[in-house]
Amino acid sequence: MTEQDAITVQAPRAFLEVRDLRIHFPTDDGLVKSVDGLSFSLERGRTLGIVGESGSGKSVTSLGLLGLHNRKNAKVSGEIWLDGQEIVGSSPEQVRRLRGRKMSMIFQDPLSSMHPFYTIGAQIIEAYRIHNDVSKQVARKHAIDMLDRVGIPQPDKRVDDYPHQFSGGMRQRAMIAMSLSCDPELLIADEPTTALDVTVQAQILDLIRDLQKEFNSAVIIITHDLGVVAELSDDILVMYGGRCVEYGEVEELFHAPEHPYTWGLLGSMPRLDRDRSDRLMPIKGSPPSLINVPEGCAFSPRCAFAELNEGRSETERPELREIGPGHRVACHLDRADRRRLWDEEIRPKL
Numbered sequence: 228m229t230e231q232d233a234i235t236v237q238a239p240r241a242f243l244e245v246r247d248l249r250i251h252f253p254t255d256d257g258l259v260k261s262v263d264g265l266s267f268s269l270e271r272g273r274t275l276g277i278v279g280e281s282g283s284g285k286s287v288t289s290l291g292l293l294g295l296h297n298r299k300n301a302k303v304s305g306e307i308w309l310d311g312q313e314i315v316g317s318s319p320e321q322v323r324r325l326r327g328r329k330m331s332m333i334f335q336d337p338l339s340s341m342h343p344f345y346t347i348g349a350q351i352i353e354a355y356r357i358h359n360d361v362s363k364q365v366a367r368k369h370a371i372d373m374l375d376r377v378g379i380p381q382p383d384k385r386v387d388d389y390p391h392q393f394s395g396g397m398r399q400r401a402m403i404a405m406s407l408s409c410d411p412e413l414l415i416a417d418e419p420t421t422a423l424d425v426t427v428q429a430q431i432l433d434l435i436r437d438l439q440k441e442f443n444s445a446v447i448i449i450t451h452d453l454g455v456v457a458e459l460s461d462d463i464l465v466m467y468g469g470r471c472v473e474y475g476e477v478e479e480l481f482h483a484p485e486h487p488y489t490w491g492l493l494g495s496m497p498r499l500d501r502d503r504s505d506r507l508m509p510i511k512g513s514p515p516s517l518i519n520v521p522e523g524c525a526f527s528p529r530c531a532f533a534e535l536n537e538g539r540s541e542t543e544r545p546e547l548r549e550i551g552p553g554h555r556v557a558c559h560l561d562r563a564d565r566r567r568l569w570d571e572e573i574r575p576k577l
Contacts, residue, residue, distance in 0.1 A: 241268035241308075242445050243292075243413055248305035248315075250284075250291050257518040261287040263469040265305075266547075269462075271412065274439065274446040276460030276477070278453060278492065282514045284469040285449045286335070289415045292447075293332055294322035309413060328358040331411035335418040337402040341390040347374070347401045348386035355408045373404040377434055396427035400434070407438060414439070415447045420455060432458050453496045457481060462553070465489050468515050468525030471547055475554035485556045485565045487530045490573045508576065524559060532568060535560060 250262040262284045269275050277285050290296055294314055296303055307314035309330060314322055334340035341350060351370040352363060359366070367386070374382035377400040390398055399419065406414060416435060420428040436459060439446050448459050456463055456477065463480045465473040465488065473486040484490060494508035512529035515521055527533040527540035536559040547557040558565065 242271045242310055243269040244306075244308040245292070246306040246308070248288070248291060248307060249303070250287050250296060251302040252300060253302065254518070259517045260469050260520060261517055262291065263520070265466075265469075265471055267464055267471065267474065269413075269445045269447065271445050272439070272443045273461045274448060274459050276448045276450065276456035276463045277466060278450060278456055278463060279466035280451060280510075280514050282517065283466040284517075285451075285466055286417055288466075289332065289417050289447065289449050292413075292415060293326055293330060294319070324358075327354055327411065328409045329411060330413040330415070331406040331409070333399070333402050333406050333414070333416040333419050335421055337398040338390055338395075340402065341398070341405075343390055346387050346389055347393065351386075351401075351405045351408050354405055358409045369408065370404075373408050374401065376438075377401070377404045377407075378430070379404070396423055396431070399423065399427075399431055403431075403434060403438070407442065410442055412442075412444055413447070414444045415449065417449045418451075419448070420450075420452070428455075435459065453492060465492070468520050469517055470525065470557070471555075472526065472557045473555065474547070475551075479551070479554050484569070485550065485554075485562070486526075486558050487532055487560075488526050490569065491529075493577055494573070524557075532560060532564075535564060 245265060245267050248262055248265045249260070252259040252261060265284070265288060267275065277288065279285055291303060292307060292314070294317070303315055305315060309325065312325070341347070348367060348370045351373060352366040355361070355366045355369055356363070371382045371386050374386055379385050379397060379400055390401075393401060419435065420431055423431065432455065435446065438444070446459070448455060450456060460477050463475065463477055464471055465480070465486065467488050473480065473484065473489050480489060481493070484493065488510070491508070491510035495510060510529055515525050515528070521527060521541070523542045524530070524533070524540040524545050530540065533540040539559045543559070545557040545559050547555045549555045550562060
């Protein structure tokens with residue numbers, strides 16, 4: 228078999244396919260396993276929501292997909308296939324050519340992500356001209372059109388403003404305009420509504436949804452807000468301790484989740500569809516240190532049902548297994564016990 232034949236055999240079917248991705252950081256205190264064996268796929272026109280507490284590995288995953296980790300400081304292994312091209316094994320220059328044109332990202336804090344010494348327009352123009360052989364005049368017109376498309380008032384004037392002259396919501400819109408300036412086929416939004424008021428949050432989510440329909444992009448939403456996930460996503464990936472603990476369609480995970488951690492996330496989410504006087508049900512304890520992840524199930528120290536596994540949670544890491552079409556769970560609990568606990572103990576309290 229030739230090398231080209233081998234590449235053909237390994238080529239994925241999905242537009243984006245992540246296989247056994249591991250991103251580790253050597254430190255003086257030990258090896259930080261921020262992402263430790265993550266696999267998922269995503270098609271064009273669909274949205275994947277990645278949820279979990281702070282420190283679960285969500286943002287590290289997003290930076291890994293764009294090849295933004297310094298290879299001197301991070302050990303990245305596994306495979307990331309984007310439209311038939313493998314990212315992890317590609318040179319930094321090859322990946323750089325893909326960023327902006329093939330894949331792009333809306334960063335969590337647009338104020339720190341934009342250069343304070345350059346105008347909004349200058350930064351959009353630069354991003355556009357890197358991938359398109361056009362004049363500054365053509366690129367400027369494109370920048371104005373993009374600002375207008377994302378709802379910036381008077382875009383022909385605001386294009387010459389600096390980031391600090393925009394409000395938080397306006398900066399987020401400008402960041403979206405910059406991210407979409409080259410019509411990327413994969414858009415990653417890392418906490419796109421953080422620090423925005425509720426009205427602006429809704430506007431930003433509507434904007435992302437409308438632009439996705441227009442460009443038919445594959446979208447990844449990274450957030451800890453399950454409300455955002457319910458609003459935008461087709462599928463949900465629940466991360467804990469650098470690994471996926473549950474994966475499935477949004478309807479399935481909201482109405483029939485099967486992992487105790489997912490139950491905890493749902494229990495800590497405010498609900499407006501029913502009257503309630505009880506407090507929210509927070510998940511007890513803290514996320515594990517990614518240097519000293521528990522040997523067995525990473526969630527077992529916080530799991531109220533770990534004793535039902537006859538000690539397996541402390542010594543054996545659960546594998547991510549398919550329990551239904553497109554629904555996978557990593558849990559030692561017997562499925563009959565999970566369904567019983569959900570129906571009798573968890574769901575009535577939500």
